[in-house]
Amino acid sequence: MSRRGGTRVRPTRKPIVVVAGEDRNDRLSLRILLEEFCPEMRGRIVEIGDPVRLHQATGANLAARAETLARKVRARAVRDDTTVACVFVHEDLDAVDDDQYPITRLRVEKALEAALGTAHYALAVAEIESWLLLFPDALTAVSGSWWVPARYRGRDTGRLTDPKQVLMKEVSGSSRRYREADAPEILGQVVAMGLAASPVGRNRSYEQLREDAARCCSEHISAKSR
Ligand SMILES: [Zn+2]
Numbered sequence: 001m002s003r004r005g006g007t008r009v010r011p012t013r014k015p016i017v018v019v020a021g022e023d024r025n026d027r028l029s030l031r032i033l034l035e036e037f038c039p040e041m042r043g044r045i046v047e048i049g050d051p052v053r054l055h056q057a058t059g060a061n062l063a064a065r066a067e068t069l070a071r072k073v074r075a076r077a078v079r080d081d082t083t084v085a086c087v088f089v090h091e092d093l094d095a096v097d098d099d100q101y102p103i104t105r106l107r108v109e110k111a112l113e114a115a116l117g118t119a120h121y122a123l124a125v126a127e128i129e130s131w132l133l134l135f136p137d138a139l140t141a142v143s144g145s146w147w148v149p150a151r152y153r154g155r156d157t158g159r160l161t162d163p164k165q166v167l168m169k170e171v172s173g174s175s176r177r178y179r180e181a182d183a184p185e186i187l188g189q190v191v192a193m194g195l196a197a198s199p200v201g202r203n204r205s206y207e208q209l210r211e212d213a214a215r216c217c218s219e220h221i222s223a224k225s226r
Contacts, residue, residue, distance in 0.1 A: 021090035097158030
């Protein structure tokens with residue numbers, strides 16, 4: 001224990017990266033990918049459970065929701081006796097990728113930036129399960145009974161209306177059926193197999209997360225941590 005003048009010296013914590021979202025599995029999934037895309041985030045990501053309802057909000061309503069989230073983020077930094085390097089907010093669009101998706105994503109990201117300074121909005125199309133279908137080999141590595149049918153390989157998985165059902169009914173079977181709690185393990189396998197940068201097929205929301213993590217790493221984390 002280091003003590004100086006009877007007062008315990010607090011460890012200097014690096015600025016935190018906050019991952020906010022409603023679902024614990026989704027937050028953990030995001031964290032696994034962020035730490036892979038930006039190793040400098042390892043050991044500094046904290047999670048905030050928040051019933052994020054941003055993609056359907058506009059105008060003053062959206063600004064108010066972003067500000068509520070920002071207050072929680074600032075309170076967490078105060079509690080941890082540190083500052084905030086950046087924030088990633090996850091939400092499922094629950095609709096397929098279309099022309100409206102980038103417009104919605106940008107509208108919310110601007111509102112988050114206004115409230116937080118720097119922030120990234122990880123709006124998954126249609127939901128985070130669509131990202132898992134980009135990695136057939138990792139799915140089979142997690143369970144030998146899982147197999148992604150050819151018709152889902154090399155696709156734009158953001159166009160699938162119900163990727164969770166595809167995973168439950170067409171990829172997995174009765175011997176081990178996919179559950180939402182499996183998502184972090186599958187993405188952990190993706191990372192372990194070195195596949196995170198080599199998706200089979202595409203998904204704009206996954207590509208967006210990669211770009212955001214890289215930009216955050218070079219512009220936000222490094223700038224606030226040195
Ligand atoms: Zn950032």
